[in-house]
Structure formats: structure tokens, C-alpha cells
Amino acid sequence: MSGKIIAGLIIFVALVTFPFIYNVGKANTVPESNLDTPVIKQMAVKQCIEPRQFMRAEHMQLLNNWRDSVVRSGNRIYTASDGKQYSMSLQNTCMNCHSNKKEFCDKCHNYMAVNPYCFDCHLQPKENKS
Amino acid sequence: MSINRRQFLKIAGISSILGLGSAAATTGLLKGRLEAVQDIPSPEGLTAKRWGMVVDMSKFKTPADYQRVINACHSIHNVPTFDNNKDEVKWIWTDDFEHTFPGHENGFKGEEMNEKKFIVMCNHCAMPACVRVCPTKATFKRKDGIVMMDMHRCIGCRFCMAACPFGARSFNWRDPRPFIKETNPNYPTRTKGVVEKCTFCTERLEKGQLPACAEESAGGLVFGDIGDPNSEARKLIAKHFTIRRKPELGTEPSVYYIIGGGENA
Numbered sequence: 001m002s003g004k005i006i007a008g009l010i011i012f013v014a015l016v017t018f019p020f021i022y023n024v025g026k027a028n029t030v031p032e033s034n035l036d037t038p039v040i041k042q043m044a045v046k047q048c049i050e051p052r053q054f055m056r057a058e059h060m061q062l063l064n065n066w067r068d069s070v071v072r073s074g075n076r077i078y079t080a081s082d083g084k085q086y087s088m089s090l091q092n093t094c095m096n097c098h099s100n101k102k103e104f105c106d107k108c109h110n111y112m113a114v115n116p117y118c119f120d121c122h123l124q125p126k127e128n129k130s
Numbered sequence: 131m132s133i134n135r136r137q138f139l140k141i142a143g144i145s146s147i148l149g150l151g152s153a154a155a156t157t158g159l160l161k162g163r164l165e166a167v168q169d170i171p172s173p174e175g176l177t178a179k180r181w182g183m184v185v186d187m188s189k190f191k192t193p194a195d196y197q198r199v200i201n202a203c204h205s206i207h208n209v210p211t212f213d214n215n216k217d218e219v220k221w222i223w224t225d226d227f228e229h230t231f232p233g234h235e236n237g238f239k240g241e242e243m244n245e246k247k248f249i250v251m252c253n254h255c256a257m258p259a260c261v262r263v264c265p266t267k268a269t270f271k272r273k274d275g276i277v278m279m280d281m282h283r284c285i286g287c288r289f290c291m292a293a294c295p296f297g298a299r300s301f302n303w304r305d306p307r308p309f310i311k312e313t314n315p316n317y318p319t320r321t322k323g324v325v326e327k328c329t330f331c332t333e334r335l336e337k338g339q340l341p342a343c344a345e346e347s348a349g350g351l352v353f354g355d356i357g358d359p360n361s362e363a364r365k366l367i368a369k370h371f372t373i374r375r376k377p378e379l380g381t382e383p384s385v386y387y388i389i390g391g392g393e394n395a
Contacts (some may be wrong), residue, residue, distance in 0.1 A: 072280060074272060075170055076171060079168045079170070092316075120321040125315070
């Protein structure tokens with residue numbers, strides 16, 4: 001009787017811990033966003049509108065603010081922290097440089113299991129490999 | 131340890147003074163730290179007190195005149211074309227006299243007027259019924275009079291469609307993308323489940339351009355600031371007899387029609 005219980009327990013523990021055991025030792029690499037696009041290649045200083053760390057952490061908030069600013073207030077021009085001005089447009093400003101949505105956006109979003117619906121309406125650039 | 135009334139009042143008094151003092155000190159310190167104004171309107175953009183449109187129907191003669199204007203709008207805004215009328219999405223379209231101006235029916239108006247189609251679009255009312263009913267403020271009135279849609283907020287309840295007396299709003303029953311003939315890469319599409327309509331080309335006004343329909347209309351659609359008595363649109367309204375769609379409903383449409391109809395108009 002107790003033999004059955006122990007066997008059952010072993011099977012149960014094996015099943016529950018299988019995903020952990022299976023992935024042991026596999027490098028859990030954080031994806032690196034690919035910046036290899038024609039427009040970025042031609043830039044002398046490879047700099048987004050704000051510093052890299054800020055963009056990494058805050059791009060979603062920034063995009064939300066842009067959205068509200070453009071749609072609801074009709075303000076189109078964003079002044080970055082370095083004083084440069086940009087037109088606030090996901091489709092025409094962001095994706096102009098980052099024309100590789102699959103490599104730039106999706107890689108990280110998939111890794112983080114987030115599913116933003118920006119591109120249900122906004123058009124993603126036609127991806128051309130170069 | 132117990133305190134008497136006098137001690138309690140002393141402690142309370144001192145701590146409230148300290149509290150007030152520190153609050154004053156922090157607000158005083160933060161005074162100089164105004165948040166920078168980062169978002170400004172585009173400098174070349176057109177502004178107005180109240181945008182409006184004058185439709186001069188005498189300039190619309192051949193079917194091509196209508197089609198040119200409609201195509202100008204629908205092509206740049208990625209408006210889909212569906213085979214089934216039930217799914218139709220339209221920003222600017224045509225209708226006959228009776229349906230454009232109900233209440234002005236007239237059996238003797240002659241063949242030309244009986245068959246003439248009228249250009250219709252969102253009236254960008256001064257008192258928009260659609261804005262009043264929207265539960266999420268997805269549709270709202272801008273300071274310049276444009277009734278704008280925020281697609282990000284639209285939940286597809288279609289209250290606005292029920293409220294609009296002009297049928298100016300279309301619901302996306304299906305994913306519009308496969309039905310867009312030629313996609314304009316600079317303008318978004320819509321998604322299934324949102325309501326859309328004419329926006330008086332806010333994206334073009336911000337670049338200093340006139341709405342696409344007005345630009346293509348060869349004078350048939352005159353866009354201007356009807357809040358400014360010296361604007362071209364206002365002068366046209368003053369010079370000609372104009373009518374608006376369903377003014378009796380009190381929504382104050384901003385689209386005026388010069389009906390035309392030969393020499394006597």
C-alpha cells in the first residue's frame with residue numbers, strides 16, 4: 001500500500017518539477033534588441049530620442065504620453081531632454097528608424113510575454129532585409 | 131505615563147506648527163521646479179476658432195467630381211471598401227436631396243435637383259450629440275471645433291452612431307485591413323470593433339495643409355474658420371443663401387451647403 005503511495009508521490013514530484021529540471025543549465029538569455037536597420041546604420045551618433053536606459057524602461061509611458069498629446073491636445077512636436085525636437089508619431093518617427101519590428105519590438109515583447117496592440121491599427125514598416 | 135489636558139494641547143500645538151512649517155518649506159523649495167513643457171503644437175499648423183466647411187454644390191457636376199473628392203479622402207485615410215453595404219465604412223459620401231435635407235422635400239424641384247447627389251460628411255457640430263453620449267470620451271470636441279475620435283479609447287459601443295443624426299459614423303464590423311485597396315503607410319488603419327468618421331484631416335491641418343477633400347474639390351468644398359468673419363468660408367456663407375443639415379435638432383452643424391441650381395441661385 002505505502003509502496004503505491006511513494007510511487008505516486010515520485011511520479012507527481014517528477015511531473016511538477018519537470019519544467020525546472022528540463023531547463024536546468026540552459027542559458028536564459030535576455031534578448032538584445034536589434035538596431036541593424038538602414039536608417040540607424042547611416043546615423044553618425046546612434047542615439048534614440050532619449051538615452052537608451054530611459055527608452056528601455058519608459059518607452060511605453062512615453063508612447064502613451066505621445067498618444068494623448070497628439071490625439072487629444074493636437075500637440076505634434078516633442079522636445080527631448082537634449083533639446084532636439086521630434087514629431088510624435090509611432091508610425092512615422094519611431095518606426096522610421098526602427099524599421100525592423102520583428103527584431104526590435106517583438107523579440108523583447110515575446111520574451112516578456114506582453115502583447116501590445118499598437119500594430120492592430122498602426123502600420124508596421126515593410127521589413128526589408130539589409 | 132499619562133498626560134493631562136494641558137500637556138496634550140502643548141504637544142498638539144507644537145506638532146501642528148512643525149507640520150505646517152515643513153509643508154510651507156517644501157512647497158517653497160519646489161516652486162522653482164516647474165515641469166518642462168515638452169509637447170507643443172506644430173508651428174506650421176493651421177489654427178482656427180471653429181473649423182467649418184462650405185459645400186458649393188454648383189461645382190459638382192459630373193460623377194467624376196464627386197469621386198475625385200471621395201477618393202482623395204478615402205485613399206489617404208486607409209478607408210476600406212467592402213462589397214457588402216452592411217459593412218460599409220465611409221468618411222465622405224453622397225446622398226440625394228431628400229435624405230440630405232429631410233424636411234425640405236419638394237416635389238416640384240425639377241429633374242436636376244431630383245437626381246443630384248449631395249456631398250455629405252461629418253458636420254463637426256458645435257453641440258455634438260455623439261460627444262455627449264460617448265461613455266469613454268473617445269469622441270470629443272477639440273478647441274478648434276473639430277469633433278475628433280480617439281481610436282485608442284473607443285470601446286465600440288456605437289452609442290455615437292445612434293446619437294448622430296447624420297449617419298456620419300461607421301462601425302468596423304470586420305477587420306478592415308484586407309479591404310483597403312492601397313494602404314497609405316503614413317496613416318494608421320482602424321481595427322475591428324471601433325467607430326470611425328471624418329476628422330477634417332487634423333493630421334493635414336497640423337502640417338499646414340487643407341483637408342484632402344477640399345484640396346481636390348476645385349472650389350466645391352471651401353474649408354475655413356467659420357469663427358472668423360473675414361475667412362473665405364464665412365464670406366461665402368454671408369454672400370450666398372446656405373442651408374445646413376437638420377438645423378432644427380440644435381446640434382449646430384459646421385458644414386454649410388450652397389445648393390445652387392442654375393442662374394437664380
